[in-house]
Amino acid sequence: MEWYTVGIGLFVLLMGLVSIGVPIPFALAGAALPFLWSIQSFHSSVISSELQLWGVWVNYILLAIPLFVFLGELIGRSRIGADLYHFLHSGVNVRGSAAYGSIGACAGFGAVSGSSMVGSLTIGGVALSEMLRLKYDRRLASGILAAGGTLSVLLPPSLIMIYYGIVTDQSIGNLFIAGIIPGIILTSLFVVIVFIWSRVKREHVPSADGAEKLPKKRIVITLTTIGLIGFIVIASIYTGMATPTEAAAVAAVVTFVLTACFGGLTFAGFVEALKRTMLTMGYLGLLLSAGTLFGFVVTYYRIPDELTAMITAMDLSPYVILAVVIVVYIILGMFLEPVSMTFITLPTIFPLIHAAGFDLIWFGVVYTVIMEIAVLTPPVGLNLYVIQGLAKDDVTVWDVVMGSLPFIAALVLLVIGLLVIPDIALWLPEVMK
Numbered sequence: 527m528e529w530y531t532v533g534i535g536l537f538v539l540l541m542g543l544v545s546i547g548v549p550i551p552f553a554l555a556g557a558a559l560p561f562l563w564s565i566q567s568f569h570s571s572v573i574s575s576e577l578q579l580w581g582v583w584v585n586y587i588l589l590a591i592p593l594f595v596f597l598g599e600l601i602g603r604s605r606i607g608a609d610l611y612h613f614l615h616s617g618v619n620v621r622g623s624a625a626y627g628s629i630g631a632c633a634g635f636g637a638v639s640g641s642s643m644v645g646s647l648t649i650g651g652v653a654l655s656e657m658l659r660l661k662y663d664r665r666l667a668s669g670i671l672a673a674g675g676t677l678s679v680l681l682p683p684s685l686i687m688i689y690y691g692i693v694t695d696q697s698i699g700n701l702f703i704a705g706i707i708p709g710i711i712l713t714s715l716f717v718v719i720v721f722i723w724s725r726v727k728r729e730h731v732p733s734a735d736g737a738e739k740l741p742k743k744r745i746v747i748t749l750t751t752i753g754l755i756g757f758i759v760i761a762s763i764y765t766g767m768a769t770p771t772e773a774a775a776v777a778a779v780v781t782f783v784l785t786a787c788f789g790g791l792t793f794a795g796f797v798e799a800l801k802r803t804m805l806t807m808g809y810l811g812l813l814l815s816a817g818t819l820f821g822f823v824v825t826y827y828r829i830p831d832e833l834t835a836m837i838t839a840m841d842l843s844p845y846v847i848l849a850v851v852i853v854v855y856i857i858l859g860m861f862l863e864p865v866s867m868t869f870i871t872l873p874t875i876f877p878l879i880h881a882a883g884f885d886l887i888w889f890g891v892v893y894t895v896i897m898e899i900a901v902l903t904p905p906v907g908l909n910l911y912v913i914q915g916l917a918k919d920d921v922t923v924w925d926v927v928m929g930s931l932p933f934i935a936a937l938v939l940l941v942i943g944l945l946v947i948p949d950i951a952l953w954l955p956e957v958m959k
Contacts, residue, residue: 554816579815593774598639602648603795604785609748632674636681637756645678663730669929676898681709699763715936817869844882859900891951
């Protein structure tokens, strides 16, 4: 079969299976198997599938993913996340301090966990009820927390960057470093949005929050835990002392010790963190395995190479190619979650981006920002439903969508900034070489 026949067939079959409600991991495998059977006997294809699937489960680099997920769950089950939020806004006599504290807490949580959904759930679980109690506008409160989770992915460590690095064979350490300045800029943009909102709609933001300050001992424990874990991950990976998997393992052990001894982690909380990690990895493991099988078929038929050659022959401007890719991803993000998109599309897209002359570390940051726009866009914006689920009686999905719009605009502005000034992402990795 011709490569374009296989490509169209894979896409149509995949979308057909997804549209009738088949879970994405099974849809990926279901779309790939008929084309695998066309090049191998049934017996050989079973063996090939087993090898591809098993290869994912024993991949050393991929072990970093469950470790980072577990780390984030430990923080979420202890009082560290809640204390970080309360520290950043309690006793601060500034209009909107709880809103600013939410952004700061999401950014701080991003330094220890790479999951957008876990970030929104952990900080949102504490901050949303508090902001509603203080009479913040429900759209502002929910929008901040839905968008705040995106900081957990742009600031290192980032699960999306790990996936991207694995698929594109790029340095995960360089990707982490490249995300720091864009993460700081995005955090600043979120703060500016809240400041403007509090001035334009003064009735949406109380004049003072009046919360009591945390005891100094808990402040020290919280800041030490967050700072130490972030330092272990970034410093050990970048200096070459540890691989991402080793850094994640050490950070997870340190997190467990600190949260158990000083952070209020109970045995029940530890067990729940293990359960949530296994549930998350049960889905991600199936998704990664099916994505690998799907990618094997795509690679066998040379679809990425042929598509790259065809588009390159059109002699299009590199920025036209990039613009098309970005628009396609934004549209796909309305219907697919980021991890699925990464393993379905990235093996085909990144050779095209590389052939167009773009730096793959830089594109990794752009890609990560676009993936975070995806978790805020309906109908399948995961963060929207996470936040709405925290206050079903007070907040509707529409409230979260409308509240997220200014923050989506900030994400789009960051993408534009990265396009105009690539050094926003590339300067720090270059300086630190």
